[in-house]
Amino acid sequence: MAAEPTAKSNQIAIDTIWTLLAAFLVFFMQAGFALVEAGFTRAKNTGNIIMKNLMDFSAGSLIYWAVGFAFMFGAGNAFIGSKGFFLTDSFANLGLEIPLMAFWIFQAVFAATAATIVSGAMAERTNFSGYLIYSIVISGFIYPVVGHWIWGGGWLSNMVDFAGSTVVHSVGGWAALAGAIVLGPRIGKYNQDGSANALPGHNLLMAALGVFILWFGWFGFNPGSTVAGTDLSIGSIAVTTNLAAAAGATLSMVVSWIKYGKADVSMTLNGALAGLVGITAGCASVANIGAILIGALAGIIVVFAVEFFDKIHVDDPVGAIAVHGVCGAFGTAAVGFFALDGGLFYGGGLSLLATQLKGVVSVFIWAFCLAYVLFKAIDAVIGLRVPEEDELSGLDYSEHGAVSYPDFLLTSSKGDA
Structure with a gap:
């Protein structure tokens, strides 16, 4: 006969259900990333993008179960966890009240998010086998090592990064930067005089739907990081998340309108994502006005960051480096100014800001340098970039033997569909 429910058992049940619901919302973000990336790139690579987004979650889930979660949350030292591989430990060090498996699935979808960010910056010219190796690593x-430093009791555990502006987004963004540098730009992107050519994505509607799905999923990403449905701060976290996204979209629209004479659709979409990434670190620590300012500044920054990387010939078809790397770093640092407890603008001095900046710089060095070495190694061993003829004809056929739009004729000249 089942035991009678108690206040405590009801609390654990509610917290478990909330954590699982949040995990499912974050999982749905994989669909958002796939749509954004596919929409912002050319039709001839759509199937390849679908496969990358599917397989970085699939292969990533398996490796995160085997070793990643233990490196991140297992008992160990200030650098890395060393116990609990294959989920064989109870992870008593975490002090969880919800079941370990509920916590694991929530963390696994976060790991998948960090991995899938890189796909967009490396789109349209990456060897699929090389991408799979990267996803696993x-x-x-x-x-997981960065996660251990900040969330697993490591040497940056006094840093404020509530839901992962740095842990998740900057790790993915800086790895994307390394990948884009090693790969080089797409054929036809830059001219001999250094000027850039537009290689328009094939479906803005698809990209916009992806952004709406990501915005929706972020309500699991940020409020879900309480891992407690009985923590009523989930309401205020949802509000700061939404306000930052709205401000990011609005300001990027305004800036693009001023700069280009038109309200640019792709910039505005990335502005919403920039606001979401920016607020992710401080969503539980800032007031509503702070969230609006963080989102607005992120929406401005992303426009100039996209242009900057284009000027230095780092070809990022979807703006992932600017959105996730730059705005993730900005949002983490912004906590040092806007946090109600310890922020510079609230009388907290420079201590928190210094801690935030130390984390931003440390994670950049770790993620960028390791990813750069990894991509160089992949390139040396199996080749990271597809042959020129495959890039021109599209990766759908050359990598997967399929065509995403068989009812339409896709040509294969420079700058084509």
Whole structure:
């Protein structure tokens, strides 16, 4: 006969259900990333993008179960966890009240998010086998080590990064930067005089739907990081999350309108994502006005960051480096100014800001340098970039033997569909 429910058992049940619901919302963000990336790139690579987003979650889940979660949350030292591989430990060090498996699935979808960010910056020219190797390494080691430093009791545990502006987004963004540098730009992107050519994505509607799905999923990403449905701060976290996204979209629209004479659709979409990434660190620590300012500044920054990387010939088809790397770093640092407890603008002095900046710089060095070495190694061993003829004809056929739009004729000249 089942035991009678108590106040405590009801609390654990509610917290468990909330954590699982949040995990399912974050999982749905994989669909958002796939749509954004596919929409912002050319039709001839759509199937390849679908496969990358599917397989970085699939392969990443397996390696995160085997070793990544232990590196991130297992008992160990200030650098890395060393116990609990294959979920064989109870992880008593975490002090969980919800079941370990509920916590694991929530963390696994976060790991998948960090991995999938890189796909967009490396789109349209990456060897699929090389991408799979990268996905396994970032999910199994590069990301979990950073997670251990900040969330697993490591040497940066006094840093404020509530839901992962740095742990998740900057790790993915800086790895994306390394990948884009090693790969080089797409054929036809830059001219001999250094000027850039537009290689328009094939479906803005698809990209917009992806952004709406990501915005929706972020209500699991940020409020879900309480891992407690009985923690009523989930309401205020949802509000700060939404306000920052709205401000990011609005300001990026305004800036693009001023700069280009038109309200740019892709910039505005990335502005919403920039606001979401920016607020993720401080969503539980700032007031509503602070969230609006963080989102607005992120929406401005992303426009100039996209242009900057284009000027230095780092070809990022979807703006992932600017959105996740730059705005993730900005949002983490912004906590040092806007946090109600310890922020510079609230009388807290420079201590928190210094801590935040130390974390931002340390994670950049770790994620960028390791990813750069990894991509160089992949390139040396199996080749990271597809042959020129495959890039021109599209990766759908050359990598997967399929065509995403068989009812339409896709040509294969420079700058084509």
